[in-house]
Amino acid sequence: MRWDWLFVRRNNGPMTPPVSILLPSEVLLSGPAPHALRLGLLAPLSGLLGVAGPAIINCAILAGEEIARATETVLELVLVDAGGMPETVAREVDLLVGAGLVNGLVGTHTSNVRVAVEARVADRVPYVFTPPHDFSRASAGSVFLGSDPKEHLRQPIAWLARNRRITRWALIGSDYVWPRQVHRAATTVLRELGQRIVLDRLVPMGQVDTAELVAATRHAGADAILVSLVGRDGIEFHRGVTELDAGQSFLRLCTALDENCLIAVGGDSSGELYSAMPTFLQQGDDRHLRLLESYVARFGLTAPLPGSYAEGCYDGVHVLAALCLSGLLATNSAASAAEQLFAASTGIPRDGSELGFDLSRHPMRLARANDTDLEIVGMPSGV
Incomplete structure (x- = not known):
């Protein structure tokens, strides 16, 4: 190191x-x-x-x-x-x-x-x-x-369902504590919003097979993937989607993608990669x-x-x-x-001045990848 x-x-x-x-x-x-x-x-x-x-x-x-x-x-x-x-x-x-x-x-x-x-x-x-x-x-x-997962997911999913006419979701995440909870929360949130889950997959960490996951998503007929693959696994997945020319096959909503991860991916210009995070550089x-x-x-x-x-x-x-x-x-x-x-x-x-570090919950923001930038498309609570 x-x-x-x-x-x-x-x-x-x-x-x-x-x-x-x-x-x-x-x-x-x-x-x-x-x-x-x-x-x-x-x-x-x-x-x-x-x-x-x-x-x-x-x-x-x-x-x-x-x-x-x-x-x-x-x-x-x-x-x-x-x-x-x-x-x-x-x-x-x-x-x-x-x-x-x-x-x-x-x-x-x-x-x-x-x-x-x-x-x-x-x-x-x-x-x-x-x-x-x-x-x-x-x-x-x-x-x-x-x-927590419900706070993280509800408004971004609602915004996408309303504005992108999404109805069928695949859930793909890493097989450990937080993504398991994300999948449980997503199941509740999606059902409450009248959405349908057509694929639910937890992948062992370090063992992402993007081609197989893309094939399974297509076979299930998903409109969108909720991606809770963390860090390096998420980077490998999104790189693979681009290499397979599958970027426009379905929308991807990520719960752990910030600008550093997007740069590591090599950027994405499909118009179909979204990230829900509390802060983005461009806010x-x-x-x-x-x-x-x-x-x-x-x-x-x-x-x-x-x-x-x-x-x-x-x-x-x-x-x-x-x-x-x-x-x-x-x-x-x-x-x-x-x-x-x-x-x-x-x-x-x-x-002598007030920086104002934040002691309150950040509302979730939703951004779309444009090359190596994450451009905010709205705060879901206000859209």
Whole structure:
């Protein structure tokens, strides 16, 4: 694994950052840091979501620097590769938590890793999980920032059914925690909207056979595919659809496709590839534009694109730091403390101004691929 891009970013940025990026081996050797706020950053540097890892880490650094400046806190991020096998990641996190080396965890990774980490951490430190999540909420120490499957699906599917005259759906996803929940939620949502499911397939991770899936979809007579193949598997599927010249055979609605993944696909110009995510680079609200301006000023125009996963991690670092600095954890679980923060706060001051990091649920937005861009076609709730 190469770490050189990270250290170049740390040492040669536009300013000396008030945030340190540490590896688990470093903190295991050095021991606790009583005068610093030390947060475990669980980010995918390999595996299914590895393509989004560099942007996720950049956004974590950006958030950490804002927090350090605003609160005059020494802040350290302990970087754990969350792209490995769930139990391997969980054991590494368990070592950090058990030795008292981190004050909390923020994770932007797959749900199977979250389940394993929760089981090991067992509420000993707050754990902020930022991507869309499955329905289970077994731990009072966990804070979920993303949407659940029904929140994620209902409005985008309704918009497409109404505006694209879709009636017959194939469900194709990865065979692990979150896509299974997506399929269950989709079954309910589609039936409520008068839609029909003609194919339901969960694919073992790393074993995507695009030609077979396309043939099965055509044989079933589907108008559209709900794709919940995650990260690298989704990239391979969409590449394969283009190579098979099947891009216009059916509409594809994705639940885990951001701009970095679309670039890795090589773009798509079929006009039939859609993504439902809480944020996209091209949205024009003031809060999002300020975040992009800060990101470009810090990392430059050639940095990895800060897509929805990365922006979620940005919010997650802010939320975790706010929890740790608030004093609420002394008498409340992380989930209860977060609810109090969500009700009371709109953001942490940044350089005397209000950046306004988001503590509320993002409404789902729907975008269509145009080459390597995701162009918003509407917020389904308002269309």
